[in-house]
Amino acid sequence: MRFEEVVGQKEVKDVLLAQVRAGRLPHALLLAGDTGSGTLALALALASYVMCSEPSENDSCGQCAECVKTDKLIHPDIHFSFPVIKRSSGVTTSDTYLKEWLTQLGSDKYFDLTDWLKVIGTENKQAIIPDDEADNIIRKLSLSSYEGGWKVMIIWLPEKMNGSAANTMLKTLEEPTPRTLFILCSEHPEQLLSTIISRTQRIDVPPLSTDDLSEALMERRGLDRDTAVAVARVASGSWLKALRQLCDADDSKAMLQSFIQLMRLAYMRDLAQLMHWSDSMAALSREQQKAYLNYMQQMLRENFIYNFGRSELNYMTPQETDFAYKFARFINERNIKQFTEEFAHAQRDVVGNVNSKTIFFNLALKAIILLRA
Numbered sequence: 001m002r003f004e005e006v007v008g009q010k011e012v013k014d015v016l017l018a019q020v021r022a023g024r025l026p027h028a029l030l031l032a033g034d035t036g037s038g039t040l041a042l043a044l045a046l047a048s049y050v051m052c053s054e055p056s057e058n059d060s061c062g063q064c065a066e067c068v069k070t071d072k073l074i075h076p077d078i079h080f081s082f083p084v085i086k087r088s089s090g091v092t093t094s095d096t097y098l099k100e101w102l103t104q105l106g107s108d109k110y111f112d113l114t115d116w117l118k119v120i121g122t123e124n125k126q127a128i129i130p131d132d133e134a135d136n137i138i139r140k141l142s143l144s145s146y147e148g149g150w151k152v153m154i155i156w157l158p159e160k161m162n163g164s165a166a167n168t169m170l171k172t173l174e175e176p177t178p179r180t181l182f183i184l185c186s187e188h189p190e191q192l193l194s195t196i197i198s199r200t201q202r203i204d205v206p207p208l209s210t211d212d213l214s215e216a217l218m219e220r221r222g223l224d225r226d227t228a229v230a231v232a233r234v235a236s237g238s239w240l241k242a243l244r245q246l247c248d249a250d251d252s253k254a255m256l257q258s259f260i261q262l263m264r265l266a267y268m269r270d271l272a273q274l275m276h277w278s279d280s281m282a283a284l285s286r287e288q289q290k291a292y293l294n295y296m297q298q299m300l301r302e303n304f305i306y307n308f309g310r311s312e313l314n315y316m317t318p319q320e321t322d323f324a325y326k327f328a329r330f331i332n333e334r335n336i337k338q339f340t341e342e343f344a345h346a347q348r349d350v351v352g353n354v355n356s357k358t359i360f361f362n363l364a365l366k367a368i369i370l371l372r373a
């Protein structure tokens, strides 16, 4: 990870680079801010920079043997500690989930605790940095560095540390070993022990500016300026939230297409194609099916309301409005109630694990009848 790849945060980058260049890097840094503003990405970029054997003034080279190892997340002197779910038996440390962690980091450096819990498949449990982790950290840092240079320990969400892990951490911070760099990426520094905070140098990582976000959306995601600015405004300083909006936008496009398809085919009474439509719906996961049915119920309501000509009551995208322009008249007081009920019924069947193809083909048949009501 090079500084260049971190979205925005020029001022934070400048502070960090100036410290390394002046040889004044503290032994413990506290990067305080949202993961969505880039704390973890910055920690990795800094780790790469101190490891790089041919750094330029502003970035790691990205090509030397050290950089290759850092990039592949296999540098033996870069360690990670992060919240996990304690296993019911045996010792649980970050290493228990190291494989999942490296896979996540390898695919994206911007994610939050909820994303991480999804990766380790335990969304409803409390994540902590468990007591067992203390020994793990000490052991890793007591080894001399493999490459004879720095040892870096990146701790993501140190506020999730259990009491004894935090105390061990504190001892390590009190008696720092030379050329050891702790980088704490904290979203809630106010929850850290004050004794830990006082032994770190705190650097606040602010929310990203709308300009930085929209630039990055244009450069990295190929958005046009207007769309990029619109997405950036809603993202409230978080690259993570910006990316999520893009996913949601893709999802709703697909949902709208599916809704249009269903209504057109039902209007034409094209049973063969409706069978294809039900198959494509059945191929989605149950969660997706629920989301599609939710969306379609909302579209039915929006189309019904569209008929009243009061645009302030409608919440539709331009594409949805385009379709409503021609279609809305088919959703009226004669069929809206039953239409919505049929979709709600389908949703209950999805939850109840009824055969998906049957659910959606039945729904398509109902749509044929109701459109003629």
Ligand SMILES: [Zn+2]
Binding pocket: 051, 052, 053, 054, 055, 060, 061, 062, 063, 064, 065, 066, 067
């Ligand atoms: Zn390098």
